[in-house]
Amino acid sequence: MSTKGYKCPCCGGNLVFSSDTQKLECPSCGNKVSVNAIRQYAEIVESTDGRGDTYEWEEGSSENPIQWKVKEDGTKVYTCPSCGGEVEADETTVSTTCPYCDSPVILPEQVSGEFKPDLIIPFMLDEGAAKEAYKKFCKGKKLLPKAFQFENRIKEVKGVYVPFWLFSCQAEGTMVFDAQKTKKWKDSSYEYTRDDYYLLYREGEMSFEHVPVDGSTEMDDAYMESIEPFDIGKAEQFQEGYLSGFEAMKFDLSKEECRGRAEERIKKTLEDALMKSVKRHQYTDVTVKSRSISCTKGRIKYALLPVWLLNLKYKDRIYHFAVNGQTGKVTGELPVDKGMFCKYALSVFAGSSLLIYIIMILFLL
Amino acid sequence: MMEEGQKMKRIRFFAAALVCLFMVNIMPVTASDEVNLPKVVDNAELLTEEEEAELTGLINTIVTEYETDVVLVTENQRQETDIQAEADMLFDSNGYGIGEEKDGVLFLVDMGAGEWSISTHGNTINLLTDYDINSLGETAARGYFSNGKFGAGFKNYLESLATKIESRKDYLAQSQSEGEESTDAYAGNNQSADNQTESSQTAGNQTEDSAPSDNSEAVNKTPPVRVETPKEPKSPVKYIIPALILGLIISAVYMAVIWLKMKTAYKQENADVYKCKDTSARIRKNEVLLTSDLRKVPIIQESRDTQENYSTTRYQESSKHQKQSKYKESRTTVHTSRSGEKHGGASGSFTQEKPKESTTVHTSRNGEKHGGGSGKF
Numbered sequence: 246m247s248t249k250g251y252k253c254p255c256c257g258g259n260l261v262f263s264s265d266t267q268k269l270e271c272p273s274c275g276n277k278v279s280v281n282a283i284r285q286y287a288e289i290v291e292s293t294d295g296r297g298d299t300y301e302w303e304e305g306s307s308e309n310p311i312q313w314k315v316k317e318d319g320t321k322v323y324t325c326p327s328c329g330g331e332v333e334a335d336e337t338t339v340s341t342t343c344p345y346c347d348s349p350v351i352l353p354e355q356v357s358g359e360f361k362p363d364l365i366i367p368f369m370l371d372e373g374a375a376k377e378a379y380k381k382f383c384k385g386k387k388l389l390p391k392a393f394q395f396e397n398r399i400k401e402v403k404g405v406y407v408p409f410w411l412f413s414c415q416a417e418g419t420m421v422f423d424a425q426k427t428k429k430w431k432d433s434s435y436e437y438t439r440d441d442y443y444l445l446y447r448e449g450e451m452s453f454e455h456v457p458v459d460g461s462t463e464m465d466d467a468y469m470e471s472i473e474p475f476d477i478g479k480a481e482q483f484q485e486g487y488l489s490g491f492e493a494m495k496f497d498l499s500k501e502e503c504r505g506r507a508e509e510r511i512k513k514t515l516e517d518a519l520m521k522s523v524k525r526h527q528y529t530d531v532t533v534k535s536r537s538i539s540c541t542k543g544r545i546k547y548a549l550l551p552v553w554l555l556n557l558k559y560k561d562r563i564y565h566f567a568v569n570g571q572t573g574k575v576t577g578e579l580p581v582d583k584g585m586f587c588k589y590a591l592s593v594f595a596g597s598s599l600l601i602y603i604i605m606i607l608f609l610l
Numbered sequence: 611m612m613e614e615g616q617k618m619k620r621i622r623f624f625a626a627a628l629v630c631l632f633m634v635n636i637m638p639v640t641a642s643d644e645v646n647l648p649k650v651v652d653n654a655e656l657l658t659e660e661e662e663a664e665l666t667g668l669i670n671t672i673v674t675e676y677e678t679d680v681v682l683v684t685e686n687q688r689q690e691t692d693i694q695a696e697a698d699m700l701f702d703s704n705g706y707g708i709g710e711e712k713d714g715v716l717f718l719v720d721m722g723a724g725e726w727s728i729s730t731h732g733n734t735i736n737l738l739t740d741y742d743i744n745s746l747g748e749t750a751a752r753g754y755f756s757n758g759k760f761g762a763g764f765k766n767y768l769e770s771l772a773t774k775i776e777s778r779k780d781y782l783a784q785s786q787s788e789g790e791e792s793t794d795a796y797a798g799n800n801q802s803a804d805n806q807t808e809s810s811q812t813a814g815n816q817t818e819d820s821a822p823s824d825n826s827e828a829v830n831k832t833p834p835v836r837v838e839t840p841k842e843p844k845s846p847v848k849y850i851i852p853a854l855i856l857g858l859i860i861s862a863v864y865m866a867v868i869w870l871k872m873k874t875a876y877k878q879e880n881a882d883v884y885k886c887k888d889t890s891a892r893i894r895k896n897e898v899l900l901t902s903d904l905r906k907v908p909i910i911q912e913s914r915d916t917q918e919n920y921s922t923t924r925y926q927e928s929s930k931h932q933k934q935s936k937y938k939e940s941r942t943t944v945h946t947s948r949s950g951e952k953h954g955g956a957s958g959s960f961t962q963e964k965p966k967e968s969t970t971v972h973t974s975r976n977g978e979k980h981g982g983g984s985g986k987f
Contacts, residue, residue, distance in 0.1 A: 387868055435906040442900045449893035452886035470878040510881035517880060522893045567875075578873040590865050597864075598857025605849040 250326040250348050251283055251489050259327065259348045261490030264368040264570075269486055280486035325350055337461065339493035339549075340406070349489040356485060360495045364480040364548040365406065367487045368570045372402055375553035375568045382566075382575035387589060390582040393559050400563075401556040404570060406493035406549035407464050410500045411455040411477065412507035414540040418515040419448045421534040422523060443528070447519040453511050457550065458503040460496030464552075465565075466506075471576035472569040475550050479571070483549065493549055500545050512538045647681075647704060649673075650764075654684035654721045661761035668768045676775045678734050679706050679714030682764050687722045694957045696720070697729035698947035707731055712951070717747070717767060719755065726751050727957035735954035737778045738771075739942045743956035746770055751960040 251260040251269060258273030260283065268277045278286070323332040330345035339355040342348065356362060370378065376399065383389060422445040429438050455477040459469040481487070515538060525531055551570025556563055559580055566577030649669040650662045657665070669680045683700055690696035697718040701707070707714040711732030718727045728743045738746075746767055754763025944952050 386872060388872055431909060434908060436909050438905045438907075440903040440905075442902070444898045444900050446896035446898070447893060448896075451892075453881055453884050454886055456881045456884045465875065467875045467877050471875045473878060474883045507881070510878060513880040514882050514885060517882075519893060522895060576874045578875055581869065581872055586865070586869075589868070590861055593864050594857050594861035596857075597860040598853050601856045601860075602849055602853035605853060606846055609849065610846060 250350055251287065251486060254278065254283075254286060259489075261349060262367065262487055264371045264374075267367055269489060280484050283486055284484055323350065323352065337408075337463070337494040337497050339495050340488035341492050342490075349491075351485055351488050351493075353485060355495045356483070356488075356493075361547075362408070362483040362549045363546040364411070364477070365483045365487050366475060366477070366480045366548070366550050366571050368404055368491065368551040370551075370553065370568070370570055370573055372404070372553070374573065375402065375404075375555070375570070378568050378573040378575050379555055379566055382577075383579065386579055388581045388585050389579050390559070390585070393557070393580055398557045398559055399555055400558050401554075403554050404491040405552050405554055406488060406491055407469065407552045408460040408494055408496035409457040409469075409475075409548050409550050410460050410496070410498075410503045410507070411457055411546040411548050412504060412511075412543065413452075413454045413456070413546075414511065414543040415450060415452050416511050416515050416538060416540050417448075417450040418512070418519060418536070418538040419446070420516065420519045420536045421446055423532050423534050424523070424528040425530040426527070427529040444534075445523055445531070447522055449515065449519050449522070451515050451518065453514075455546070456507045456510060457548075458506045460498045460500075460503055460547070461494050462497050463494065465567075468565070468567045468576055469552070472552065472567050472572075472574045475569065475571055477548070480548060488549075491551075496547065500547075504545070508538075508540065511540065647706060649679075649681055651681070651683045654686045654719070656684045656719070656721065656760040657764070658761065661764075665761070665764050665768065668765065668772075672768065672772050672775070673708065676737075676772070676779070677708055677713065678737065678775060679708045679712075680768065680771065681706050681714065681716040682719075682767075683716060684719045684721065684760070686720075688718075688720050693718065693720055693723065693725045693727040694729065694955060695948070697727040697955065697957070698949075698951075698953050701729050701731055701953070702947055702949045702951055709733075715771065717750075717764070719760070723959075725957065725959050726755070728955050730954035731951060734775075735944055735952065736942055737775050738954060740954075740956060742774045742778075743954065744958065746774070747956055747958055751958065756960045 252258065253260055253271035253274060253276050255276045256271060256274040258271045260269040260271055260278060262268075262280075263270045263277075266277060268279050269283050270277050320333050320335055321338075323334055324330075325332050325343035325346060325348060327348035328343060328346040330343055332341060332343050332350050334341055334352070337355075338352065339360075340349065340351045343350055379399075383393075424443040424445050426441040426443065427438065428441075429436070431437060455475075457469075457473065457475060457477075459466050516536060520533075523531055553568035553570050555566040555568065555577075557566070558564075562580075564577065564580065566575060568575050650657065650665050652662060665682060669682070672678065672680050681701065681704075683697075688696040690699055697716050700718060701714065701716040706712070706716060709732065713732035713734045715728060715730045715734050715738065718729070720726070726747050728747050730738050730743065749770065750763040750767040754760065754766060942954050944954055947953050
């Protein structure tokens with residue numbers, strides 16, 4: 246399998262996608278090239294490179310045509326297009342960086358054919374902005390250990406294009422409820438109770454656009470759903486150039502495997518809307534008798550969505566955080582300082598008890 | 611000499627004025643001294659001397675035990691046209707009543723018109739309900755007076771009166787201890803009634819305590835000493851545990867909230883944010899009434915008088931009265947006499963039945979408020 250690295254047309258430096266300018270930038274000479282321009286440039290260069298010189302040499306004397314090999318542990322080894330170093334990658338890697346020369350390495354075969362994404366949301370936040378979003382996330386967390394908060398414990402920050410399946414459909418649903426109204430009144434002789442039994446029928450339809458489901462087993466679904474929503478309206482048609490400088494993965498969960506989760510969420514939203522249309526305060530009791538949902542005009546797209554992953558080490562444990570590369574929304578699990586917890590609990594308990602006691606003395610005594 | 615004479619006149623004038631002023635201040639006190647007033651005024655000469663003595667003894671016992679003045683009056687011709695006004699007037703103008711509120715009850719029998727009337731005053735208004743007063747008056751009038759048994763009638767009246775006051779005071783003491791007394795009467799009378807109950811109990815206790823050493827001192831003990839007894843539920847110590855429990859709940863909720871904020875990685879429940887905003891959900895509704903079930907349960911409703919023109923005090927009747935379900939809950943109606951005093955009371959004739967559930971309030975000629983009963987016999 247071949248590898249690809251975008252080079253600066255001026256100085257030959259490695260081009261990296263910039264989230265600020267939404268262009269490929271050369272860190273060496275500062276040259277900026279649009280994604281479309283570099284694609285055309287690469288195509289021309291590759292076509293001319295393909296023709297090359299026509300010296301007739303004996304086959305087999307050139308480089309080994311197999312550019313990747315599989316190690317015993319299952320990881321694949323690629324050749325860096327810049328330095329020729331061995332770049333290890335797993336089955337789903339689409340884009341990575343060379344550990345020797347830090348050059349971006351894109352594996353075009355991983356995003357071609359059935360693996361070619363329909364859409365991509367380019368990174369809108371750079372690494373600094375992602376760190377800033379994380380710091381903001383930590384602010385105001387009273388139980389967070391101070392050592393965790395102030396020390397530079399961020400061990401790894403990487404921008405990753407995560408594969409998502411986007412499900413769009415027209416959902417139609419029906420729900421039937423058993424409802425009961427009870428009315429009580431009395432006159433001078435009797436106390437009356439009247440129970441009216443109703444059958445409530447609700448039918449509705451709703452359109453959904455681009456419900457995302459994480460298509461990677463490596464990514465935690467809870468983390469990926471927590472950093473939603475992604476604004477798919479700002480997605481671009483996929484081009485390999487957006488991957489340069491970031492890691493990217495291809496899906497390893499098929500759309501058939503992921504559609505269940507999308508259907509679950511769509512069903513919940515539609516059912517909530519149908520149930521909300523029943524004015525429960527008008528009835529003494531409402532129970533669901535039956536329900537059914539059907540989705541039509543279903544469309545599925547494959548997209549790479551930007552996520553910053555931060556790994557922090559604290560007391561021999563790695564804490565993972567994910568930042569939405571488009572909106573900056575952060576999710577994760579922060580450690581709890583037990584001493585701080587006890588201190589706060591006692592303070593709140595003592596303070597609230599004293600305040601309540603004073604209020605009781607003032608108003609009840 | 612002339613000037614000295616004028617000075618002396620002036621001094622005498624001022625001295626006389628001071629004496630008058632002093633007398634004015636003293637007069638009501640003297641008048642209110644119930645010890646000097648006759649409790650049995652038999653102007654119609656219906657009672658023998660022995661009966662008068664016996665009734666006076668009974669009255670003194672009630673006065674001592676319950677600190678409520680009790681007066682019996684008979685007459686052949688009354689001054690007021692209305693017998694209730696006459697009873698109120700007799701109570702007010704003669705200065706009957708014990709204590710600051712002039713607690714007392716006067717039973718008037720008018721032989722000329724064949725009517726009777728009972729007038730209550732002060733805290734006694736709350737001790738005797740309309741039903742009680744009517745019951746007392748009607749029992750004496752129909753059971754005894756109509757047969758000419760006035761002595762026995764008054765004796766029966768006094769015994770029943772003592773029983774009713776006793777049961778009412780027991781009820782008030784119980785309600786106060788349970789803190790469940792429901793009062794919708796005007797606050798002043800109720801408060802004074804409660805105070806009276808407390809002071810009566812206190813006085814009663816004191817009487818019991820001092821009885822072994824000096825009975826006469828206990829008997830002559832007037833007026834009642836009001837003792838403010840601290841109420842246990844209002845002790846600040848009692849609020850500590852509830853405050854701690856509430857504090858614990860608040861701190862548990864608060865800590866749970868900030869603990870949960872430490873973890874934000876949760877799965878989404880729905881796909882609300884991915885609904886197409888331009889095409890809102892179209893929901894069709896249908897509601898079908900399947901069946902209706904009507905049940906009716908017979909109820910026994912207690913009769914209640916709901917007149918709102920009078921302030922009332924509701925309470926549970928004593929066990930004796932509970933036999934008559936109609937009077938399980940009763941009330942005391944208050945009226946103002948011409949002298950501006952508040953009275954309870956009822957009246958009736960010896961032959962005519964009066965409504966038992968309410969008390970008519972009226973004002974006596976001197977402006978005192980009275981309730982009462984009168985009747986013919």
